[in-house]
Amino acid sequence: MYFASDNSSPAHPSVMEALARANQGYMGSYGADPIMDEVRDRIREIFEAPEAAVYLVCSGTTANVLSLGTFCPPWGAIYCHRDAHIEVDECGGPEFYTGGAKLVLIDGTDAKMDPGALRAAIGRRTIGDVHHVQPGMVSVTNVTEMGAVYSATEVAAINAVAEDHHLPVHMDGARFANALVASGATPAEMTWRAGVDVLSFGGTKNGLMAVEAVVIFDPAKAWEFELRRKRGGHLFSKHRYLSAQMQAYLADDLWLSMARASNGTAGRLAQGLAALPGASLVNSVDANMIFAKLTRAQHKAAFAAGAKYYLTEPGAGLDEGPDDEPLTCRLVTSWCTSDADVDGFLAACKS
Template structure:
């Protein structure tokens, strides 16, 4: 009954098999044929033949490199309060960009609204030498609260950003889960909706440890390459990142794994909604649930071996986060619900 994070889920068998098959020798630092195959595959999937694809080993590196490529040191990156890039990456975006400022904005249900972004941008005077310059917008899909931006919402926010010359980044640590939830194509959710750079996640969805920055502006490709090397994220045995990503994207494995996680979360939400004194905080649209329940039930579940994170307390109730993964089983869900009953 492990519901703490999809980061902790196992490696998909297809991915592990692909890693084990990469014996022998190959050119280092991305000069291998597997990396070339992954680049071609990502470009095909996203209908973006000039996209730059930079594999890295962590989501923090992907986000920080993407934002540094889009943002000068004197720039401001707008994101929602609680965004992973601001709250959970130890200042990596600021460090990689040599000083860019993250500006957080409020938003209901994990999402930013266009009018909120408009109001924030209006407070910055063009040409003001005393303030940072608005430079980028960073969105997360799936959001940190488990809700999902539709393509129309992404497009509306990027359109506001464009009015002030901002570039747009999408933190897609759970990008596959968002695609499955919305039915959108990868292109529709990214560059066709105004996204300039995507952090394409895989570690939360069955990979051992591989992510990608997908940069849709070829004019910035060389800068991304240099930044990745300079930051120490161009691995010598790069083909082991590429082997994971190739297995992940080939034959739709990434979407199948995400669908399994989303469907598990839907089953868990359905069971929880039938329990007295238990309330879902947000619509369950992907694979994350935020649940209010009595503290006594939290203790009972933990005593029985359930693992999950607390997200605050109100009186005798706790708010907890439950995350389903590609390998969450029906037995896990049934046992957890039985304990709460």
């Protein structure tokens, strides 16, 4: 009953098999392996973007900060939701890799940026005034840090504001597959057709060992990204081990199958929690992340049964306070979460 994070799940067996195959003999280094050629072609096919530049890196933070650094100057403002991963979970990496760009935080329900609030924030900066950072770019997170999913139409609405100010758009897609299967959009509809210029295409949270893709829909930025990746220490010598993971991920749409599995068990868990006396959902469950309130007694029972997950309220503890006090938690399912895990968790809470 492990609901702490999809980061904690194992790699899919197909990924491990692909790594073993890639471990035979010699291959070109630094991305010159034939597996990478296949991966690049496949991603271009999936996104209906034959000119897209495709690169692999080892982590979501790396994908995000190199993308931001490539598209935003040091004197620029990066507009993102105040709960965006680049704001709350990347330790100043965006500022570091951009050389000092400023994150400007936008409000919106369930960590989804409100287009009107974005427009107002951009308008508060005097363009051309040397005393202000200048509008630089926009970054959206899909799935958001509160488990919500932007539809392709909502992404396009954000882009409409960005386009009015000639700003590029980055999408942090650490859970991009989960967002895609939840929305029913195609990869192209969710990205470049909605105005996204660069995508961090996640894999680690969805069954890979350690690899993410950066998909740059404007190939004019490709060379700068390559230089930044090398200068930042993120160009792998034995690149084939990144390529092999992504090759397995994309084969037979495994990436979508795993996302459907994790979204499905999250839906099953959310349905069970909604029917559980004393429990309630904090917001809608769009993908594989749930925020819910359980009583302190229910949390105690779940942890005693071996469940792993996080309480989200600062200072919330299980040892002090009334048993009927509701405490908010975050539950995240992964590609290998089973129905038995869900049923066991709900049974423990009922006890």
